[in-house]
Amino acid sequence: MTATIDIGRGPQGEAIGIDLAELLATRLLVQGNSGSGKSHLLRRLLEECAGQVQQIIIDPEGDFVTLADAFGHVVIDAGAYSPREIEELAARVRQHRASVVLALDELEVEAQIRCAALFLTALFDAPREHWYPALVVVDEAQMFAPAAAGEMNDETRRLTLAAMTNLMCRGRKRGLAGIVATQRLAKLAKNVAAEASNFLMGRTFLDIDMQRAADLLGMDRRQAERIRDLQRGQFLGLGPAISRRPVAVHVGAVQTAGRGGGQGLIPLPEAAGDAMEALLTDRLTEAAAAPQPVRRAPPPASPRADIEQALARPRALPKVTRAPEPLAPLSEAPAPAPTPRPAPPPANESGTTPEDIVRQIALAEDATYRPAATLFRDFAIRCRQAGIASAHIDIARFRRIFAHAVSGLDQLADDAQAAIAQAAEGVDDDCLAPYLAILIAAHTGAAMPQEDELGRLYGSASPSRVRRLLDHLERQGRIVVREDFGGERSITVPLLPAAA
Numbered sequence: 268m269t270a271t272i273d274i275g276r277g278p279q280g281e282a283i284g285i286d287l288a289e290l291l292a293t294r295l296l297v298q299g300n301s302g303s304g305k306s307h308l309l310r311r312l313l314e315e316c317a318g319q320v321q322q323i324i325i326d327p328e329g330d331f332v333t334l335a336d337a338f339g340h341v342v343i344d345a346g347a348y349s350p351r352e353i354e355e356l357a358a359r360v361r362q363h364r365a366s367v368v369l370a371l372d373e374l375e376v377e378a379q380i381r382c383a384a385l386f387l388t389a390l391f392d393a394p395r396e397h398w399y400p401a402l403v404v405v406d407e408a409q410m411f412a413p414a415a416a417g418e419m420n421d422e423t424r425r426l427t428l429a430a431m432t433n434l435m436c437r438g439r440k441r442g443l444a445g446i447v448a449t450q451r452l453a454k455l456a457k458n459v460a461a462e463a464s465n466f467l468m469g470r471t472f473l474d475i476d477m478q479r480a481a482d483l484l485g486m487d488r489r490q491a492e493r494i495r496d497l498q499r500g501q502f503l504g505l506g507p508a509i510s511r512r513p514v515a516v517h518v519g520a521v522q523t524a525g526r527g528g529g530q531g532l533i534p535l536p537e538a539a540g541d542a543m544e545a546l547l548t549d550r551l552t553e554a555a556a557a558p559q560p561v562r563r564a565p566p567p568a569s570p571r572a573d574i575e576q577a578l579a580r581p582r583a584l585p586k587v588t589r590a591p592e593p594l595a596p597l598s599e600a601p602a603p604a605p606t607p608r609p610a611p612p613p614a615n616e617s618g619t620t621p622e623d624i625v626r627q628i629a630l631a632e633d634a635t636y637r638p639a640a641t642l643f644r645d646f647a648i649r650c651r652q653a654g655i656a657s658a659h660i661d662i663a664r665f666r667r668i669f670a671h672a673v674s675g676l677d678q679l680a681d682d683a684q685a686a687i688a689q690a691a692e693g694v695d696d697d698c699l700a701p702y703l704a705i706l707i708a709a710h711t712g713a714a715m716p717q718e719d720e721l722g723r724l725y726g727s728a729s730p731s732r733v734r735r736l737l738d739h740l741e742r743q744g745r746i747v748v749r750e751d752f753g754g755e756r757s758i759t760v761p762l763l764p765a766a767a
Contacts, residue, residue, distance in 0.1 A: 272315040274308070275500075275518040283516040285465075287316055289508035290444060291400050294435060296460055297448040297502075298480060299469025304500035305448050306330055308467060309404060310521045312446070314338070321401035322366040323390065325383050327410060329372035330525035337523050340366045345382045346373040349749055353382055357389030361397040376410070377419060380427050383411055387430040391441060398442045403434060408447035409454040428456060435462035452479040465506025467516075470497040485513070621657050622668060622677075624649050629672035635700065635726045639666055666696040673724060674703035683710060690760075694745065700724040701733075702740060709760040 271284035285295075299305035310331065313322055317338040324331050324340070334340045343356060360367050369386055371379040383405070390403065405411060412431035416424055434445045436458070447463070449455045451473070468480040471494055480494055485505070494503065500518045504510055538546070624646055628634055634642065643662045650657035660668070671677050676684055687706045694702050701724040704716045716724070722733045737758070740746045747759040 270316070270319050272312060273519065274311055274315065275516045277517075278515050283504065283509070283514060285312070286508045287320060290446075290465065291320070291402070291442075292439060292444070293464035293507050294439070294444055294462060295446045295465040295467065295506070295508070296463035297446065297467045297469070298452050298471065299448075299450065299502070300471050301450055302499060303469035303471070303497070304502075304518060305450070305469055306406065306525060307500060307521060308469070308502060308518045309406065309446070309448055310334075310523065310525070311518050313402075313404065314522055316402070317366070321364045321399060323360060323401055323403045324368045325371070325386070325403070325405045325411070326368050327371045327379050327383075327407050329370045330406070331368050331404075332370050333523045333526065334368060338366070340368050343367055343369050344373065345369055345371050345379075345386075350382075350385055353385050354389040357386045358393055358397075361390055361393040361399065361401070364399050364401070377423055380411055380419065381423050384423070384427040384430040387434055388426075390443060391430070391433045391438060393441070398440075400442045401444065402446055403438070403443050404446045404448070405431070405434075406448050408449045408459070409451060412447070412456040412459040414454055414456050428458075431456070431459050435459050463506075465504075465508045467502040467504045467509070468494060469502045470494065470499070619653055619655060621646075621650060621655055621660055622672075624653065624655065624657075625665065625668045626672045626677070629669055635673055635723055636728075637726075639669075639696075642669065663696065667699060670696070670699040670703060674700045675707060676703050679707070679711075686710065694740075694743075698725070698736060698740065701736060702745060705740075705746065705758065706760060715758070 270287040272287055272290075273282055273284050275283050277283050297305055297308060299308075313324070313331070313334060314337075316322070317334070322340065324334075326332065331340075332342045335342050345353065348356065359365075369383065371382060374382060387403070387405075390401075408431070411427050413419065413424065413428075431445075431447075434443055435447070438445055445463070447455070447459065449460075451471075452460060453473070466480075471480060480503075497503070502516050502518065503513050504516050505513045536543075627649070628642060628645060639662065643665050646660075646665055647657060671688075676687060679687070687703065687710055690706055691699060691703055701716075701721045704721065704724055707713070708715050718730055718733050719728075721736070722728055722730065725733060725736055727733065737746065737748055741748050744761070747761060749757050749759075
């Protein structure tokens with residue numbers, strides 16, 4: 268099947284089209300400065316071939332979500348899904364041949380890049396039976412395939428460059444036809460740009476970008492000046508799917524519009540100076556005191572020991588939810604048998620027990636940041652001073668009593684203490700206090716401890732170590748953490764029985 272996409276008119280009014288079958292085999296690069304009509308061109312192309320081929324749009328600004336109303340595209344709000352869910356969505360997009368818009372506008376820049384990279388990689392890795400033809404449009408491609416590292420995390424840059432390179436270099440055999448659009452060719456990785464065989468070059472002013480565009484179009488330096496003189500919506504096209512010689516095209520009209528602000532002039536509101544000042548300052552104090560909408564933060568990057576100080580800003584964690592039914596632990600190792608609770612140690616003449624001494628130590632400021640051996644020596648000294656026998660309590664038993672005290676477990680009812688202590692059996696001693704705090708919050712329905720509170724219980728002021736602690740507990744099957752690209756984190760405790 269062959270089809271021609273009508274994208275506009277030439278200098279003599281003749282129709283200029285793109286051979287869709289050839290485009291699927293040879294890929295397309297669109298370049299143009301901001302305001303040159305690049306997004307308008309992409310919209311025209313997508314509208315003209317809607318219903319003829321599957322369309323997958325990576326949309327960092329949310330401009331193309333309006334295609335859903337007119338052409339039935341499915342809009343995927345990236346901020347509402349976890350990384351694993353994004354990969355599964357991509358696999359289902361290929362399986363069911365759905366035309367989709369991956370809207371990234373609610374995410375911060377690095378989260379946008381990671382999300383798009385995971386999505387593109389999953390499209391590329393789809394099983395062979397799902398290799399149907401599809402146009403994959405990546406707007407603002409210089410973000411996802413940068414020529415220089417910039418401020419992007421090294422891991423993120425490797426991930427996104429691999430995804431974009433696979434799309435443009437190896438995607439053809441998998442049915443993926445890449446269409447990349449960029450404001451500046453100089454900012455786009457050469458390995459990505461070089462794989463396109465079709466070009467639509469819009470207005471640009473920088474010499475380096477004009478020279479690269481002219482080289483791709485086979486024009487000399489004098490002819491390259493034409494690129495600077497192009498009007499909005501005018502492009503120079505070349506390639507097997509467009510024309511064997513450079514051809515000028517004025518892009519035609521579109522049916523849908525983006526969500527950006529208006530481009531034309533509109534009358535200013537008619538209001539006197541005093542009236543306008545009143546509009547600006549009326550109830551300003553109350554408005555400033557009201558809670559402000561918070562843009563969703565990106566998920567934290569994988570921390571490294573040498574950048575812990577750079578990630579020292581604390582971040583709040585949401586409330587823990589409890590699973591409705593107990594789940595089996597993720598680890599295949601059998602759960603350790605519960606340890607019987609020892610008999611209460613003898614008290615001295617004043618009624619003070621070793622547990623009371625531990626609670627006194629736990630209440631001391633910064634007690635959790637002191638080494639366990641130092642705390643245990645302090646405990647032994649205090650017991651001798653109070654005339655309390657403590658030989659039956661070794662350091663391991665002391666650490667668990669201390670964790671119960673600092674987490675607040677000993678302030679709960681006996682049945683709650685027993686249920687939570689049983690759920691915490693087998694947890695490493697250094698992880699016990701923060702894990703008990705999580706269990707207590709889940710059991711009682713209280714708010715989840717803040718990240719800095721978990722750090723205090725863990726004996727560390729580093730948010731990176733707290734995140735590694737949560738990862739460790741999840742690998743053990745103690746908790747289940749779900750974090751979407753919007754940075755919202757929820758934690759489920761599968762092994763904790765419901766409160767009576």
